[in-house]
Amino acid sequence: MNTKSTHFRFRINALTTAVIMFFAVALFGVITQASADTSNSRYDAIVKRDKLIAVTMTTIPPFAFKDEKGNLVGFDIDIYKLVARELLGDKEKIEFVGVGSAGRWPAILTGQADLGIGTIYMRRANNVAFTYPVMDTSINLLVTKKSGITSLADVNKPGITVANLENPQMKDRANRFFPKAKTIILDGSAAQLLAIKSGRAQAMQMDTAVNDYYAALNKGELISLGAMLGDMFGNGIYCQPGDFKWIRWLDTFVQELRFGSLYADYREIYNKWYGKNPPPQRHYLENN
Amino acid sequence: MTDWIGKYYLIEYIQACGWAAVLAVAATLGGVVWAGALFFFTTVFGRIGRVAVAAYVQIFRNTPVLLPIYLVYFGFPMIGIVWPAAVCGCFAITLQQGAYVSEIFRGSYKSIDRNLYDAAQSIGLSGWQIFSKITVPQVIVYSLPSLGSQVVLILKDTSLLSAITVAELMMQAKRTQEATGAIYWPFLMAAAMYLFLTLFIDYFFARAQKAVRWR
Known part of the structure; x- marks a missing residue:
């Protein structure tokens, strides 16, 4: 009787577990499908929401870190704020989602955040869409x-x-x-x-x-150490793949930032965090 | 078939699952032995023992387990003690779980019928004989249901050891996610393996309870 009872309890537990796993997989399937729905551009959703949501690590100075007052600051943070200013007219219309290194990609792919900044690698480009580089890095x-x-x-x-x-x-x-x-x-x-x-x-x-x-x-x-491990890379803005309107807007933003109408802002931010001017706006101009 | 195994990092997951099981067993053994020592301390050293153990329990029950994990892994090398990460993790979990398990032992000890002690004294058993033949066996039996839950918690605590480089299931899930870009399945695989391990623990303790209670 006792052994039977033990086996019965184990079977009940196994059954419960199987049911929970089934619902968990089904729920994740629904979420994945919902997040993959790109018929409405993220761009429209952000404008309608009137707030930008950026995913960032919070312990990587000078890109993104907490200052002595507890405020999130850094080069990436200033770039995000510039995106908010250009898109919504106010650099403070922004919310940050703080994650660890591996948490950046799920935050974008599940739609928890609109954009992030990270090093561009082709393996990453298989999963998220990158803009042109915001800055050179190594x-x-x-x-x-x-x-x-x-x-x-x-x-x-x-x-x-x-x-x-x-x-x-x-x-x-x-x-x-x-x-x-x-x-x-x-x-x-x-x-x-x-x-x-x-x-x-x-x-x-x-x-x-x-x-x-x-x-x-x-x-x-x-x-x-002065020696680089390999060649130069680019740090780009990334977002959900397949959203042409949003990635085009972001690409235009980066292009204007590095080579066009936003270069003055870019120079100021670059100077603030790296203590030197960014690469010239046009390599063929002398006084640039 | 081989492609399928490679694509889903099955070999690595099974290795990580094995690591999680080994860590859980080591931390459980450590936790139970340490809790036993704390329990012995409270019963043998009277008021001083009880106060000292109560203070220890309060400190470790009211701090997150990640704290001792970090302190042991990053702090010990600063005083010249460099243990492997897995040993540091097990030691930290042992310190914390010892506090919890000693409370389970204390509760079990309280539920022992006091008349048994009168009977034991009346037939002339020594203090050590009473402890080893009356107290310890009954404490173990009464503790088994709670210990089962605690071992499940210990297994889940091992997931925090990814923070100190131990290649257990959560580390494997994060590495797989980084390598593949997949969002859910790396973690669902880890969840399924944790469930497998916890079901095994549940079954083991259910059998153990039946075995001792009806003997």
Whole structure:
């Protein structure tokens, strides 16, 4: 009787679980279908809502981070505000969805956010639509001074540990540039920084701008290695794929930002966060 | 078939599932042993023991488990202790779950019939004999239903270890999501595997309860 009762209880639990799983899958299917419906452009939805929703990480200075007053600031944040100003007439008509590194893509694909800014990779372009680059970027290594690392060759050794994010691009770069080093995977640049400062790792892979910022904050302790891991990349605005009106608007925005009527705003923002002028508006103009 | 396995990262998921199970078992054993030590402390050292353990329980019950996980993983190397991430994670969960499980043991201890102790003393059993032959067996039996739920919680706590580089199921789901761009199925796969593991735990404890209660 007792064994029967145990088996009966187990069968009931299994049945309940199967029913819950069925409904969960069905619900996700409905959500996916709803989010894939692009008959109405996001552009119209934002104008109607009168508010822009941007997805961003919140711990990657100088792109997006909290200042001492708790406000979200940074280069990306100023670009988002400029989008809001140009689209809705007010740079404050914006809401930010803060996520970790891996949370950016679901936030866009499920429609929780209208746009984000991130490094353009072809693998990512299979899932989200990117604009032209908002800025040039590169990846390098931030190392601790006490590790004695001064070049890429010093990193490619068995005793060295490098902190990466979850993305496959970092894994590819690790295999290419320092296959002999050990890698550990963390979920944000703040955790990576903690890893090298605590001695868990001796180096971390991140955007050069972020590493430069951290090195400036920790002078004498951390060094942003000059050598790039690979070539230059572009950081672009991304949104849901298949929405021609919205991606065209964003592309026009980026084009005007870098080469046209918004260049003055771009120069101001670029100067504010990087302390230098952006690439010239037109390479063939001398006084530019 | 091989393509299908590769496309859905099945091998990696199964490995991650194995890791989650191993971590849960290690943290459970650690938690139960540590809780047993705390329980022993409260019963043997009287008022001082009770106050010290109560303070410990309050601290660990009222802080999120991610905190000890971070403190052990990132903090210990600063004092020269560098353990592997999985060991750090298990140790942190053990510290926290020890607090919860010791409370389960305390509740079970309270529900033991006091007449048994009078009877034990009347036939001349020593303090240690009473503890090992009367208290411990009954505490274990009375604790089993709550322990089952606690082990499920421990398994779910292991998902936080992805924050400190442990390649368990949540880490696998996040990596798969980054690699494929898929939104739901990487996490649904992880959910299905967690459900499989929790059902196994449920079944194991249901059997264990029947085995001891009707003996």
